[in-house]
Amino acid sequence: MNAVVDATGPFAGARWPNRFHTLGPDFFTLLPPQGMPDPYWVAWSPECARLLGLPGQRPADEAMLQALAGNLVAPGMQPLASVYSGHQFGVWAGQLGDGRAHLLGEIDTPAGPMELQLKGAGLTPYSRMGDGRAVLRSSVREFLCSEAMAGLGIPTTRALSITGSRLPVRREEVETAAVVLRVAPTFIRFGHFEHFAHTADDPEALRRLADFVIDTQYPQCRDEAQPYVALLRTVAERTASLMADWQAVGFCHGVMNTDNMSILGLTIDYGPFGFLDAFVPGHVCNHSDQQGRYAYVRQPNVAFWNLHALAQGLMPLIGDSEAALAALDVYKTAFPDAAMARMRAKLGLATRDDGDHRLIEDLFALMAKDATDYTIAFRRLSTFDTAAGARNDAVRDLFVDREAFDAWAVRYRDRLAAEGSVDAERALRMNRVNPKYILRNHLAEVAIRDARNGDFAEVERLRDLLARPFDEQPDRSAYADFPPDWAQQIEVSCSS
Known part of the structure; x- marks a missing residue:
């Protein structure tokens, strides 16, 4: 059958x-x-x-x-x-x-x-x-x-x-x-495990679910001494990687409820999502989220909270709270390591240095202070000229406090010089991780307005454009421009 x-x-x-x-x-x-x-x-x-x-x-x-x-x-x-x-x-x-x-x-x-x-x-x-x-x-x-x-x-x-x-x-x-x-x-979501741990009449249903996920999706966990602990640890690792991916491109999910968390570490259930335009760490993309629980800057911690809820759902199978906590602790190192790796790549850094975290945090502080466009700033940073006296106006002009940027740029130039970075080679690497095109809300809104009138051509153009977000696509460069003023009025909510 x-x-x-x-x-x-x-x-x-x-x-x-x-x-x-x-x-x-x-x-x-x-x-x-x-x-x-x-x-x-x-x-x-x-x-x-x-x-x-x-x-x-x-x-x-x-x-x-x-x-x-x-x-x-x-x-x-x-x-x-x-x-x-x-x-x-x-x-x-x-x-x-x-x-x-x-x-x-x-x-x-x-x-x-x-x-x-x-x-x-x-x-x-x-x-x-x-x-x-x-x-x-x-x-x-x-x-x-x-x-x-x-x-x-x-x-x-x-x-x-x-x-x-x-x-x-x-x-x-x-x-x-x-x-x-x-x-x-x-x-299958975190919420499936919560359901069968807390509300199901059949106590063996949770075990059947966990065994099913292990056997069909994570067979490597079956070979470990504690397969259900291994399952939790693996999901924590995947979720950490996903959060690093989201933060790196400025993606805001909007409704990170446990029933919207994939057991495979996939982005799932696109409702009131959004990509950052201006870099505002506390940006809340969901008009329904009046408390700002799912703000951009909070997403990694919310994911960790959700993993604790998953661990509670698995506890009838794991039995040992210390083992469960140890599995969750993987997230505490996996996320910051993954996030730092992605940020080094976005800055074109090929090696590690103890000062990288401060260099990155200081750039974010400048971007937040001036509400710099997140995607455009990182894409333009690939053009950074390390030659002595180079002004780097394409990036510099994105900041109101240009003197503050100049001071940061000196540190960035010194860091690149320390690893022998070659501008042209670095630019190629950076443009493979810093997209030129993202699905900004105003682009989606234009496609939606056309679609409501029976014209689906813009939906197709955006789909084709966004299938290759790192390519220059010079005939479509207008899609990479700053958002228009009216984009600030767009609201998305749990009905979106």
């Missing part, structure tokens, strides 16, 4: 292992997506398609459109919505679950087994007060950022497509419905 091969139709010839289904009915509710009337294509990712072993070109057949809109269940698919719990904004929320997501199943791909999930395909038993739908606005944002993060080399769920419909959906105003097809090796 778990190895259906469909000779025709959507995903023809595919094998569907559907391993998550083997966990049993305590973990999910089997139900088909509700679909949408008269669906149409909004967007398609050739890169994600090729990851799945599909042709890069958007399919012309009606059956694939209907399947990705939730109107057709193809052979091999076994749609379900999974149950989990979690902490939301630091408060235990109890049972949650896939309130607007349907896992279609797991498919074998050239990249290994991948789960396919529709987001926005209707009510589930876990929708609570929601309607189970996603709107075009939020779907465009999720699709673009999923693929943009992949282009940046940051671990993430992927997005294959957006399908739209004229079906009305009420948020702050009446909008139209859309469905995103999301892709990941697994969509």
Whole structure:
């Protein structure tokens, strides 16, 4: 039953292992997506398609459109919505679950087994007060950022497509419905473990879940003396690496609840996210986060807090609190080491020096004082001329306090000279880690406005642009400009 091969139709010839289904009915509710009337294509990712072993070109057949809109269940698919719990904004929320997501199943791909999930395909038993739908606005944002993060080399769920419909959906105003097809090796979250540790009737369910994750995702943990401790430690390491990635590119998630934390260390659940424009460490991208819990500067500590919640969920299996704490302690060194490595790379430093931390922190202090554009500053820093007397106006002019920058630049020049840095070689290295293009809110907003009018060309242009964020792409350099003044008025919230 778990190895259906469909000779025709959507995903023809595919094998569907559907391993998550083997966990049993305590973990999910089997139900088909509700679909949408008269669906149409909004967007398609050739890169994600090729990851799945599909042709890069958007399919012309009606059956694939209907399947990705939730109107057709193809052979091999076994749609379900999974149950989990979690902490939301630091408060235990109890049972949650896939309130607007349907896992279609797991498919074998050239990249290994991948789960396919529709987001926005209707009510589930876990929708609570929601309607189970996603709107075009939020779907465009999720699709673009999923693929943009992949282009940046940051671990993430992927997005294959957006399908739209004229079906009305009420948020702050009446909008139209859309469905995103999301892709990941697994969509299991920290909250799955919290659920089965705290609320499940079956005490063995937690063990089945942990064993499933180890066997399917982290088989190396099985060989250790304490496999569940090894699982916690591995997740802590991956989460630390992910946080370093986010901070390095100025990405703000917006809703780092434990039910939005991937057990694989992937960026997951793109809602009120944002990339920094001006470098404001306390920037809060989520208009709903009135306490600023998920501010940019707090993300690494929030991730550590969430890992403690995961550890509590695993404690019935680990049993030894000291062993669990030791596994968590890995984060305390893994994150700062990873963050420092990324920052050295952003500055083009090929060696380590005891003064690097101070050099980096002082640059951040200058950027914060003058609200310097984060992405532009680091991209321009690749042009830094180490010749004596060079003014480096392209970077210097980003700062109001130019004398303070000049003093920092002397230290930076001396540091580069100490390791024999060659300007041209360093510039190439820096431009491989400092993106020229990011998904700024105003760029997404323009694409959304066009899409609402039935024009999806800008969505496609942004997708293609952000697939190669480190390339110069000189014909598209306007996308790398400073944000317009009206961008400051954009607000994103938990409905975004």
